[in-house]
Amino acid sequence: MASSVALSSPLQCTSFEFPSLISRKSRSRVNFRRTRAGVISCDFSRVEVSFFFLFSFNIILFHIFVYISCYAFIFYQFKVSDVFYRPPGTQLNILNGVSFSLPEKNFGLIFGQSGSGKTTLLQVDYFPCVLVFFSLVEAYNLLAGLSKPTSGSIYVQRYGNDGKSNMSTEPLSTERVGIVFQFPERYFVADNVLDEVIFGWPRQSGDLQLKEYLALNLQRAINWVGLSGISLDKDPHSLSGGYKRRLALAIQLVQIPDLLILDEPLAGLDWKARADVVKLLKHLKKELTILVVSHDLKELVTLVDRSWRMDMGGVLMEEPLPV
Numbered sequence: 001m002a003s004s005v006a007l008s009s010p011l012q013c014t015s016f017e018f019p020s021l022i023s024r025k026s027r028s029r030v031n032f033r034r035t036r037a038g039v040i041s042c043d044f045s046r047v048e049v050s051f052f053f054l055f056s057f058n059i060i061l062f063h064i065f066v067y068i069s070c071y072a073f074i075f076y077q078f079k080v081s082d083v084f085y086r087p088p089g090t091q092l093n094i095l096n097g098v099s100f101s102l103p104e105k106n107f108g109l110i111f112g113q114s115g116s117g118k119t120t121l122l123q124v125d126y127f128p129c130v131l132v133f134f135s136l137v138e139a140y141n142l143l144a145g146l147s148k149p150t151s152g153s154i155y156v157q158r159y160g161n162d163g164k165s166n167m168s169t170e171p172l173s174t175e176r177v178g179i180v181f182q183f184p185e186r187y188f189v190a191d192n193v194l195d196e197v198i199f200g201w202p203r204q205s206g207d208l209q210l211k212e213y214l215a216l217n218l219q220r221a222i223n224w225v226g227l228s229g230i231s232l233d234k235d236p237h238s239l240s241g242g243y244k245r246r247l248a249l250a251i252q253l254v255q256i257p258d259l260l261i262l263d264e265p266l267a268g269l270d271w272k273a274r275a276d277v278v279k280l281l282k283h284l285k286k287e288l289t290i291l292v293v294s295h296d297l298k299e300l301v302t303l304v305d306r307s308w309r310m311d312m313g314g315v316l317m318e319e320p321l322p323v
């Protein structure tokens with residue numbers, strides 16, 4: 001019987017029987033000889049079934065191979081398309097037909113006058129799932145009304161290595177967006193660095209897998225931002241300005257975001273801390289796609305791949321930095 005045969009081929013090792021797939025004709029048995037394997041008794045019906053599975057398996061492998069060879073170097077862009085935003089209960093659009101795209105691993109910078117709508121743009125539609133990674137005060141800001149665009153869309157467009165956007169678009173998953181608001185240190189809530197980092201982590205035991213994933217990334221994030229020399233016991237409020245920013249970044253980096261959004265990352269820092277943060281951003285840029293709103297154009301100019309000017313009334317234009 002086939003089941004009693006020691007075989008080296010995975011095909012012949014198949015021990016399942018599928019009567020419906022086995023024809024009567026094939027229910028004969030045959031003995032054949034294999035080099036060094038001795039005499040092998042084999043049931044044709046099982047071979048036929050095995051061939052059927054091997055054939056299917058090869059087809060699947062072939063498809064995987066074709067898929068990988070076509071899309072191994074796939075890249076994507078974040079796209080914002082014709083976004084309008086009017087706060088609920090008002091008659092004025094703060095964002096007016098904003099469109100732009102940011103390729104992965106690029107550093108994009110939005111500049112423009114105060115009150116033109118830059119921060120509003122950052123806050124539109126990224127939020128519900130990002131909330132867990134925010135401090136409470138920021139969460140209240142969001143819950144106060146800035147959420148979905150009034151119209152327009154924000155999505156990810158993927159491209160094959162032939163450069164064609166031949167795959168369908170997908171909505172930007174908000175879990176994959178990290179946001180650091182202006183003066184993030186004002187919203188620190190914990191009395192040690194570790195608690196600050198894990199503050200937004202899920203509390204329910206059912207989220208164990210997610211917690212394990214985050215825990216694995218924690219050390220990486222701390223190293224990434226250069227906080228590894230700092231004791232996790234330290235009071236976050238006692239850190240220097242630059243280190244507080246590093247901590248705020250680490251909190252977002254634990255989840256390894258596809259898109260990291262920073263609102264005025266250099267605001268309120270002294271020259272040394274600003275230089276430190278610029279250096280850190282240069283480092284992060286190698287791994288992440290970063291979108292920044294800032295007035296500090298001179299300090300960031302060397303990092304910028306794409307830049308846009310926001311005009312009053314929420315109109316965005318791609319434009320080189322005026323420095």
Ligand SMILES: Nc1ncnc2c1ncn2[C@@H]1O[C@H](COP(=O)(O)OP(=O)(O)OP(=O)(O)O)[C@@H](O)[C@H]1O
Nearest residue numbers: 087090094112113114115116117118119120121145
């Ligand atoms: N919920 C809201 N309701 C009404 N007006 C709002 C609301 N949110 C923002 N605004 C107004 O929209 C405009 C744009 O604000 P926003 O904070 O986006 O500007 P900004 O370009 O980021 O400014 P800055 O550079 O000073 O940070 C401002 O005039 C602001 O008062």
